[in-house]
Amino acid sequence: MRPIATVARYTALAWHLSAVSLHRLTEYRMDFVLGAGGLLLRVGGQLAVVGMVFRQVPVIAGWNFHQVLFLLGFSLLPRGVDRLFTDQLWIMARRLVQSGEFYRYLIRPVHPLFALLSERFLYPDGFGELITGAAITWYAADQLDLDPGIGDLLLLPLLVLCGALILAAIKTAFAALSFWTTNSFPALYAANQLGDFSGYPLDLYHPSLRWLLTWLLPYAFTAYAPASYLLFGRTDLLLWLPVVTAALVALALLVWHRGVDRYEMTGS
């Protein structure tokens, strides 16, 4: 009974705290508009580049224009979900350990990671990413006459969720490095930057980079693997998705717990 009760309690807490965040969001509407607007411009830039590439050639590395669009749009979905819930990790990597403020999360009656993340649930930029991503994916699927069966439609949220978990796990592991280095912002930033490669077909890249993005920092599973399944029916990578997700989450939690164990307060 215990685990079920725990899950129920955390779900209720997450629900409640998300509602609190939504209230804050309506208070700072301008921030939301700016965040979403900035994101639209960034995606717009990416779309412009893709458009210009396909003005020159009909196909790159076996992908046509709308297939690349589909991949680009899909890559925003797990990113959006991840951003909604884990943006606090950036702040942790940058300063919470260094300044000693991290102890606050250790004295609350919930898991410290949950305590940290819940301080800012529903980060507004995440909504922008989700809406834009969904719109692009929808448009591309429509242009490609994609006709997913009911099974694929049910699978879709799971694929997005696994992608989001992978992203969150990578972020957690790199943010937790700050327990050793006091500031792991550059490392987290670098790891996150490599994620930019996941918005385009991996077939474009050098095999070594492809290997890195598949097995070392598995961004391939957040967009490329699901999109190649939905578009081409390729399952070679997709079958690994549950394994990779579970392993990565376990690894991230291990790093996190090791870090928390060696955390010492600055004293005051």
Next chain:
Amino acid sequence: MTTPTALRRYAPFASASLQSMLQYRSTLLIGAVTATTAVGLQVFLWRAVYAGRSDGLPGGYDLPELTTYVLLAQLLALSQANRVDEEVAGEVQRGDIATSLLRPVNYPLARFAAGLPVSLVNATLVGLPVLLLYAFLLPLAAPTWTGLLLFLPSAALSLVIGFGVNLLVGLAGFVTTNIWGVRIVKDSVVAFFAGQVVPIALMPGPLAAVAHVMPFQGLVDGPLRLLLGHYTGPAQAAGILIVQAAWAAALAAAAALAWRKAVRRVEVLGG
């Protein structure tokens, strides 16, 4: 004011900024990673395009040239990232601008002096390693002496244009408190129309036309066209430099004017 006194007056701003720059070495690493990733993405994308076309691209860029363009575009952008926008906006927001007003110096000039070392450090400590990395990995276009000779003044002008744009964005802090949003908009719009993402020659007609009437082309596209020899005859090469110089002067004047207007609006709380 004679030159030596001016130097003595503004040198402290430069050296203070240099010291704080070297203090935060992690930002250098972040710059390097961002540039390396951005170049990598672009290069892989365009290599695939060339693989699918036997007759090259419009605008006359062959693959080594386009690789060089994409790489140097990021490095130019790095050296134009002089932090002037965030520092001016930050001073305005915190009210520190009042202290700056008390100093017997020309504020835009002091900011320029503070921004220059940032540019130089970014170009050498961040840009050079990234350049060497890619030079080792990929075939690049070897520059000609003429190209280099034209590129240097053009790159210097691009620093002035970049400074003018950033100072104007920073001064927007007097009008809006949400400078973060303004900066995001600036970053993407400027980068795109500067030709930092794609050479202007590869843009579709209407976009290229817009890019050509904006000052931002002088940041990246202009200097790199001169370096790679993408102009027809000396007249056009001179034209690129003249347009750059004109925009540099216009932006400097606009920034000076905006500064004078802004100072009249200053309201600082408390004391």
